[in-house]
Structure formats: C-alpha cells, structure tokens
Amino acid sequence: MNNKNKGILLILISSLFGAITLTLIKLGGNIPVYEKSFLRNVCTIMISFYALKKANDNAFGKKGSRKILILRAICGTLSVWTSYYAISHMIIANATVLTKLSPIITIVFASIFLKERIKNIHIVAFIIAFVGVIFVVNPTGGHYDILPSLMAIGSAFLAAGVATCLRFLRGKESANTIVFFYAFVSMISSVPLMLIHFKIPTISEFLILLLSGLSSTVTQFSITKAYKYAKASEISIYNYSSIIFITILGYLVWGTIPSEGSFLGYILIVIGAIIIFLIKNKE
Template identity: 35%
Template sequence: MVKSKYKAVFYIVLSAFCFALMGLFVSASGDLPTMQKVFFRNFFALFIAIVSLKKSGTKFEIGDKKNHAVLFVRAFGGTIGMVGNFYALGKMNLSDALMLNKMSPFFVIVFSFIFLKEKLTPFQALTVAGAFIGSLFIIKPSFSNVELFPAICGFLGGMGAGLAYTCVRYLGQHGVKGPVIVAYFSAFSSLFALPFLIIQYKPMTLVQFLMLLGAGISAAGGQFSITAAYSHAPAKEISVYDYSQLIFSTILGVIFLNQFPDKWSFVGYVIIITMAVLVFVYNNFLHVENEKKQ
C-alpha cells in the first residue's frame, strides 16, 4: 500500500513536470495563432493516444447515450479550457498562466456540487472562495493592467478544465476507459481548431514546429502519467503534489524565458497553494476523523 502511494506521488510529480514543459514549449513557440497551437498540440497527442489504444488492446467503447453526452461536454469544456490556457501562455508569465489553470480542482468542487449532486461542505466553499481571492492577486484586475484580458482567459481556462475533470470523474465511474477519453478529447479539439487553423494559418519555422511537437509529446506524457498516478492512489491523497508544477514552471520560465513573477503573483501562489493544502488535510485527516466519530 505504501509502495503504491510512493509510485502515485512519483507519477503525479512527473505529470506536473510534463505539463510545465508543455507550457514552456507553447510559450516558446512564439506569436503563432492560439488555435494553431491548440491544433498541433492535440494532433500529436491524438496520434500517441491512438497508438496507446492499439497497443493496450482497449476497445473504443463509450456506453449509453448519457456517457456520449458527458464525453462531449468533457471534450468541449477541455478544449475551451485549453484555448484559454494557451492564449494566457502566449501573453503572460509561464508560472502565472499555469497557476490560473490550477484553479481547476476548485472548480471541480463547484461543478461536482452542481452537476453530480455531491455534497458541498462549508469548509470546501471557504477554500473555493479563498482560491478565488488568490487568483485575483495573479489577475490583478484593473484597466491599467495590460495582461488583464489574458489573465481572465487563463482563469476561464481553469474553469473549463474543472468542468472537464468533473466529467472525467463521472465517466470513470460509469466504465469509460482513460485512453478512450484521451483519444476522444484529442480528436474533438483537433477538429474544433481545424477551421481556425485553415483561416488563420501562419507559416512556421522549423523551431516553432519542433516546439509544438514538444508540446504534444510532453502533454501526452502528462496525461498518461496522471492516469497512472490515480490508478495507484485516490485523488484526495495525492492531488496536492500536482502543485509542484508551479515550482517547475517558475524555474523553466526563469531559465529559458527570463520571466520573473512579481510580488503580487507570489501572494496569489501562496494563497491558492494554502487552500489546496487545507483541502488535502481535510480530505485525508479531518474528514476521516469526523466519519469515525459518526
């Protein structure tokens, strides 16, 4: 049991590094249209997902009509979330954009309450409110802030990702396999971005093409790593380690992009991570103790 948890922590930290690397590649790809970045990132990931499906012998089975509808919402929400995240990555500091995307676990709590009818405790509501306050320190809402619109897009990207992860939770509970979800999402997002790609296509240098190839490969690595992590331990026991992505993205941003987060962003980081740690402690210790007393 302990070894299994260690493996889970290793895989989730590995996924955090992969996603931070994906963010670096997307940022380093330059001033390409956002939809062009989205298309190539997902096209490469789709190829990897198809190969994985064939090698594992997993059948592309979705199940009943409700699963089809939820899978569509997962793909649509995930795609909108990615568009917001990628736009923010092109306009903001790497660590700021990725931290706004890390609002997704808190949106999972909200959307699970709304759509899955899961109980929302006062404590969870408090942490969601706290995380939102933390995000405001990163967004810095004022008309003089030139990064306000990209920051709002990054925040909405985290909301879209939260909706997508809520759907993934439902689909996992109803027998839809992880590789099927990844393949469906990659195909949907590629097709969604294709018309924009055709209309707005901008010729790429070899370096830009390689950056987007790297984004696709590292994103696929992140998806498969996080799937492996949650197969070894419940989300509530390891999800807090996903915030190691902030450390990786900050280091990568400083080394390769010469980006330094300002003091208010760091305040936002501390608040959001503190809320995540409180949720972790509550899920693994306080909530368990309360259940034992009952």
C-alpha cells in the first residue's frame, strides 16, 4: 500500500470514529456539554501525554507559537461545545453536515488572516454550499428550533478558525504538542462551568462518555497520522465520508432518516467542498 492509500485509509478510520464519538456523545444523555467535554478530554490527555513524553516533545510549545496554540485551543473547545449542543437537539446527521462547512469557511479566514487570494470559483462554491445550508436548516419547515442549527454553523466557523491556526503552526509545533495543549486547555476551561452546572451521570452515561473519549482520541491521532502520509490537498475530501457513517448510525440507533430536502442540502454542501478540494489540489 502506497503512502497516499495509507493516508486515505487513516482518514476513513478517523471519520468513522468521529461519527462514533458524536453518536456516543448524543447517547450520553442530558449531561451538560462542559461535563461531556471534560470526560472526553480525560482520555485524550492521558494518551497524548504518553505520546508527548515518548517523543520528548514540549508539552506547551515554543514561546513564539504559544498565542496561536491558545487561540487554536479556545476555538477548538468552543467548536466542540457548540457541536455537542447541536447534536443533542437536532438530527445528528444534519448537525454533522452543517459542521462540515468549515473547509469552505477556512478559505475566507485564510484570505483575511493569511492574505490568501479568493478566486471567483471560490465564490461559486460558497453560494452552492449556502443554498445547501438553507435546505438542511429548512427555516420555514418547523421541524425543530433554529438555535441548534445556528450552533452547528457556529461550530463550523470555529473549526475553520482551528484549521487556520493549524496552517500557521504547520512545521512549527509537533502534532503531539498541539493535541495535548488543546486537550489540556479544553479540560481546564470546562471545570468552572462543569462545577456550576454539575450533574451526576449514571454509571452507563459515565462509561459511554469515557468511550467517547477513547473514540475521539483514535479520531485525532488517525487524522494526524493521515496527514503525515499524504498532503491535505490529496486526501482531505475523504473527511466527508463521516456524513455517510453518521447517517447510518443515526438510523441504526434512533431510526432517524433525514428528509429529502436535507439530503439535497448534503449534496450541495459536499459539491461546494469538492470544488474547494479540486482547486486546492490543482494549486
């Protein structure tokens, strides 16, 4: 198996375990999102700390990178909180698709903060994806509150912020440092809110949330390894396989089937992402 195929396989594994993580988070019951985030990060911190020490990497990064590491951690934490709220209050497949707008939004952020040029074809991709969002959210359908949809879209914006930070940190910090720093900041920032809104989980909820932490750790490390084997421009589009996985899991666990309009929205959002992917790949 060549390196590109290894990268694709790892991206698919990451997408599958990402879908499993979200399913477990939704199964975690009415536990506050901060508490879910805390329990998820416990596993990530332990495993990433072991990897950090084994590779002899700096846990808190270089002085020149620390501000961006902090910004990445804050954006990542808020992205997780908003996405957890969204999947807890709407069809999980719809929430997942809306968070997948982040690669398209990243182009805008890269233009603003990294001075990368936006082309006309980018604008076409934005418009197609925006129409897809309208179909998924269906603001006039009355199927659910608009707030969870806005939270999912907000999560996509925050995830785009994460991607922009990671592009800046590329070559400056190791993956072990980035993963550990994020998990550490995310867990610490969850504590005050978790204590205010603390709810004692049942044994089953506690075990489910710990499993979500293990699943999330597999997701993070598999996607990190994937980009070591192949360029993002070659394999990132396979991240969208998570839409298939989460739709299947949503049907198997809750028996939910997205509407025809939602499926059309999925297609349009993915088309927008494919256009961005092809442009980046060509470049």
